[in-house]
Amino acid sequence: MALEADRVQPTGGLSAGLSPEEVAALLLGKIRRGDDYADRRKQQFRRLASVIKMVTLTLSAASTIILGLQSLNTWAGLAFALVALGTLLGAVEPFFNWRSRWVLMEETQYRFRRLADDLEYLVASTDPGDLTHDQVNAIFLSYQDIWDDLCRVWLEQRREPVSSRGA
Incomplete structure (x- = not known):
């Protein structure tokens, strides 16, 4: 089937009159590219969410420790700067909403993988002429539903006011 997928991949144009097997191979390629997209974005969002959380935690902890050493004006000034940076990051994180994006890509990736499994099973369990x-169109409609969702x-997350998301 890999050879068929290579053969039917258009190089910029559309192919017409493909057999159901060729359409299935073409669709499987699209599903796999969708899964790869979701995986790349998921990794990026997970990394950003983790970095923001760790930096916020580090700044908060450092500022708390330094505030305990208030007898030194330099330390107190540094602590207040760290508190300010921690507050800034705490405000920025809900705006970008990295964790929700990460979870969204995790769900999307699951759905693409499930759909690929369904398509592979359909092709493997169906006689070539049948x-x-x-x-295949039913699988394609599910593929489109994943992208639509x-x-x-x-868009809903982007439209949602930052204050209603919580931290």
Whole structure:
């Protein structure tokens, strides 16, 4: 099937009149690219969410320790600067909402992988002459639903006021 997938991949144009198997191979390639996209974005969002949390935690802890050493004006000034930076990061994190984006990409990736499994099972369990465009089209509609849901949730999160998201 990999050879068929290589053969039917258009190089900028559209192919017409493909067999259901070729359409399935083409669709599987699209699903896999969607999964790769979600994986890359998930990794990026997870990394950013983790960095923000760790920096905020470090600044808060350092400022608390330094405030305990208030007899030194330099330390107290540094502590207040760290508190200010921690507050800034605490305000920025909900605005970018990295954790929610990470979870959204995790869910999207799961759905793409499940859909790829469904398609592979459909093709493997169906006699070559019995696979129909309608069967593959049902998988394609699910593929489009995944992208529609991703875009809808993404836009909802972007429209949502920062204050209602919480920290």
